[in-house]
Amino acid sequence: MKKFYAEPDAFRITGIKETNATQSADILNNNFFDLMSVKYVLSYNQLETLLNENNDIFINKILKENKPTQFLNRSIFSINKDSKNVFFEHAPGGIKVTLKKPAKAEYFYVYPAMSQDSFGIAKGDGVRFIAKINKQGTFIDEQEITLNAAHKKEDQKWFTMKLGPFPDGGNSYDFTLELITDKIGDNAYDWSGWGGFLWDTDLNKTMDKYKLIYDKEMKIYENKDYIPRLRFIDETLCVKQNSDKEKNYDNVVTLMKSKEKDIRNLAIVESNNCENKKYNPLAGKISNQKFEDQTVSFTYSSTEDQYGLLSDTYYSGWEIYVNGKKGIIDPVNLAFRGFKLPKGNNVKIRIIYEPWTVKIGLLVTLITLGFSIYLVFNNKKLR
Numbered sequence: 001m002k003k004f005y006a007e008p009d010a011f012r013i014t015g016i017k018e019t020n021a022t023q024s025a026d027i028l029n030n031n032f033f034d035l036m037s038v039k040y041v042l043s044y045n046q047l048e049t050l051l052n053e054n055n056d057i058f059i060n061k062i063l064k065e066n067k068p069t070q071f072l073n074r075s076i077f078s079i080n081k082d083s084k085n086v087f088f089e090h091a092p093g094g095i096k097v098t099l100k101k102p103a104k105a106e107y108f109y110v111y112p113a114m115s116q117d118s119f120g121i122a123k124g125d126g127v128r129f130i131a132k133i134n135k136q137g138t139f140i141d142e143q144e145i146t147l148n149a150a151h152k153k154e155d156q157k158w159f160t161m162k163l164g165p166f167p168d169g170g171n172s173y174d175f176t177l178e179l180i181t182d183k184i185g186d187n188a189y190d191w192s193g194w195g196g197f198l199w200d201t202d203l204n205k206t207m208d209k210y211k212l213i214y215d216k217e218m219k220i221y222e223n224k225d226y227i228p229r230l231r232f233i234d235e236t237l238c239v240k241q242n243s244d245k246e247k248n249y250d251n252v253v254t255l256m257k258s259k260e261k262d263i264r265n266l267a268i269v270e271s272n273n274c275e276n277k278k279y280n281p282l283a284g285k286i287s288n289q290k291f292e293d294q295t296v297s298f299t300y301s302s303t304e305d306q307y308g309l310l311s312d313t314y315y316s317g318w319e320i321y322v323n324g325k326k327g328i329i330d331p332v333n334l335a336f337r338g339f340k341l342p343k344g345n346n347v348k349i350r351i352i353y354e355p356w357t358v359k360i361g362l363l364v365t366l367i368t369l370g371f372s373i374y375l376v377f378n379n380k381k382l383r
Contacts, residue, residue: 027041028205028206028209028210029205031260031261031263031264032256032260032263034225034226034227034264035227035263035264035311035333035336036311037226037227037228037229037311038223038226039222039223039226040220040221040222040223041210041220041221041223042218042219042220042221043218043219043221044080044081044082044083044218044219045081045082045083045084045219046082046158046196046219047206047210047219047221048196048198048202048203048206048207049084049111049195049196049198055084055085055195055196055197055198056085058087058097058099058197059074059085059086059087059197061097061098061099062087062095062097062179063087065095065096065097065098066095066096066097071088071089071090071093072088072089072090072093072095073088074086074087074088075087075088075115075193077113077115077116077193077195078116079113079116079156079157079158080156080157081218082158084111084113084158084195084196085195086113086193086194086195087179087193087194087195088191088192088193089179089181089192089193089194090181090187090190090191090192091127091128091181091182091183091187091190091192092181092182092183092187093180093181094178094179094180094181095178095179096176096177096178097176097177097179098174098175098176098177099174099175099176099177100172100173100174100175101166101172101173101174101175101199102172102199102201103170103171103172104169104170104201105166105169105199105200105201106164106165106166106169106200107162107163107164107165107166107199107200108133108162108163108164108166108177108197108198108199108200109160109161109162109163109196109197109198109199109200109203110131110160110161110163110179110194110195110196110197110198111158111159111160111161111194111195111196111197111198112129112131112145112147112158112159112161112192112193112194112195113147113149113157113158113159113192113193113195114127114147114149114155114156114190114191114192114193115149115191115192115193116156117191118149118150118189118190118191119149119150119156120150121150121189122150122151123150123186123188123189124148124149124150124151124189124190125148125150125183125184125185125186125187125190126146126147126148126149126150126151126155126184126185126190127146127147127148127181127182127183127184127187127190127192128144128145128146128181128182128183128184129144129145129146129147129159129161129179129180129181129192129194130142130143130144130178130179130180130181130182131143131144131161131163131177131178131179131180131194132177132178132180133163133164133166133175133176133177133178134175134176134178135166135167135173135174135175135176136174140163140164140166140167140175141163141164141165143161143162143163145159145161146184147159147192148184150189150190158195158196164200179194208224209223209224209225210222210223210224211224227264227311229291229310229311229312230286230289230296230298230308230309230310230311231281231286231308231309232279232281232284232286232302232306232307232308232309232341233265233266233267233279233281233307233308233309233338234262234265234266234278234279234281235265235266235267235276235277235278235279236266236267236269236274236275236276236277236279236307236338237255237259237266237267237268237269237276238269238271238274238275238276239251239252239255239268239269239270239274240272240274241270241271241272248270249334252268252270252334253334255268256268256333256334263333266333267307267309267330267332267333267338268332268333268334269330269331269332269338270330270331270332271328271330271331273328274330277307279304279305279306279307280304281306283302283303283304283306284300284301284302284303284304284306284341285300285301285302286298286299286300287299287300287301293353294352294353295350295351295352295353296310296312296350296351297348297349297350297351298349299346299347299348299349300341300347300349301344301345301346301347302341302343302344302347303343304343305340305341305342305343306340306341306343307338307339307340307341308338308339308340308341308349309332309333309336309337309338310336310337310338310339310351311336312336312337313335313336313337314329314330314331314332314335314336314337316355317353317354317355318337318351318352318353318354319351319352319353319354320339320349320350320351320352321349321350321351321352322341322342322347322348322349323344323347323348324348327339327340328340329351337351
């Protein structure tokens with residue numbers, strides 16, 4: 001599934017960008033990430049700035065319009081385990097860049113900070129950060145903050161500047177952003193940067209989906225739009241199997257990508273016995289769900305046949321029993337488990353891990369035990 005939502009430099013569970021990554025995974029607008037039924041995201045960083053795809057675009061635009069130097073370049077600040085890509089601007093400095101405001105956006109956020117390498121250094125004097133925006137020479141807003149992370153512990157963190165509101169918020173147009181860093185005294189040990197460029201439209205979208213529920217040694221966000229781990233789906237689409245496994249894989253990926261908008265409610269089934277069919281999930285109800293390491297069980301009632309989908313990894317050795325009768329588990333959506341379920345009342349389902357190695361081991365044990373019993377009784381007869 002990682003192929004759909006993150007490059008190899010992103011963390012495999014959350015999709016959040018690693019410190020030295022070149023890009024960030026999209027876990028905000030990505031239906032493929034939703035398929036994994038992730039209810040909680042753990043991160044040392046603020047999701048709103050990490051999920052903003054425009055952050056690197058802004059930094060690239062700045063460096064394209066302003067020649068990079070050792071005092072003006074890209075960097076990464078990691079403050080209290082919260083890492084951000086930053087536009088590094090050693091005081092005194094100042095740049096201007098032309099950016100485009102998206103339609104409906106009203107406020108623009110920037111996150112100034114002093115580098116963690118300047119914390120507690122006695123010779124530091126502090127930096128004054130100034131951010132200005134204007135539209136075709138017409139002043140819109142200006143924000144200013146002075147930080148002295150060398151001497152003030154309360155300044156050893158990320159700060160937020162909220163610029164705006166932009167006039168004519170419903171339309172998109174070019175504007176000029178000016179970022180200035182002024183030295184207070186000797187600037188030798190005062191390293192400063194601007195991180196996490198973000199529009200309010202991106203921020204609101206993130207807050208609509210992810211709710212911060214814990215913020216101490218790390219941050220825990222609840223995904224308010226997560227898909228349940230076990231559910232009935234709307235439709236099955238079939239991918240017939242052949243001996244070429246690589247071609248099978250490509251066929252599944254192609255079909256999933258073509259159905260991306262609806263993939264949350266679909267099962268792309270890899271089986272020659274599959275049937276393209278629509279279902280009515282509302283006709284059924286799941287209850288008594290229980291998830292253990294080697295057993296998943298639940299009960300359901302439905303007035304119509306259903307197709308169940310479990311967002312657990314498809315792996316040989318798992319068997320399904322419907323009211324005690326063995327059924328079939330299909331590989332679904334490239335990585336998960338799917339199964340046909342007949343209509344009925346209070347139907348009991350058990351999904352058990354029964355790999356062939358365990359079965360052979362049990363058989364060997366029974367044969368050994370039987371042979372041992374035979375030897376014992378045979379030995380008694382000989383006496």
